[in-house]
Structures are given as C-alpha cells and as structure tokens.
Amino acid sequence: QEVIVYVTANKNVATYTMRLVENVATEFFATFVLVSVAVRNNSTPTAIALTLGALIYLSERTSGGHMNPAVTVAKYVNNEVDARTALFYIAAQVCGAVTAARQNTSAQHLHLVAT
Secondary structure, three states, X not given: OHHHHHHHHXXXXXXXXXXXXHHHHHHHXXXXXXXXXXXXXXXXXXXXXXXXXXXXXXXXXXXXXXXXXXXXXXXXXXXXXXXXHHHHHHHHHHHHHXXXXXXXXXXXXXXXXXX
C-alpha cells in the first residue's frame, strides 16, 4: 500500500513539473515575441498594444499571461502564484526579453554591415 501512495505522489509531482515547464516556456515565448515587436525601429504603439492583447489572450489559460515581472510579483503578493512558480516565471521573462533584445541587436548589426 505504501508503494501505491508513493507512485501516486510521484505522478502528481510529475504532472506539476510538466505543467510548470509548459507555463515557463509560454512565458518565455510570449515575452520574447512582445519584446521583439516592441524594439523594432518602426513599431507603433498600436502594433505593440495589439501584440500584447493577442499574447495575453493566447497565454492566459496556460500561464496567466503575465509577460512582465511586475505582474508576476503582484500575483505573488496577492497569493495567486506560489514563490517557486513566480521565480521560474520571472527568470523566463527576463531570459525571453534579453534573447529578443540580443536578436534585434544582431539583426541591426547585420543590416549595417550589409549596407
């Protein structure tokens, strides 16, 4: 009987871990797309707002559509997200933003070199 309880507990842990990985990947990707659109030279506020709205709509059911560490901290303070999830979300958001910014910087550098 102890083995069955142990297997059930591990299954729950595995399910929680897979859900966390999916949520963190969603936060990374959504933040990456948002920052990619926002840092373009010809981006308009309307394009950024529409992108943000679409990303929140698409990621709301998966991860809550935070895409901003301030939103994640606010959800943590209101006990809507636990500390572990908040830390993983913030790490994914920062990594997504930095990756998008680096990609844009590299693309601009290549454009300058090619001209």
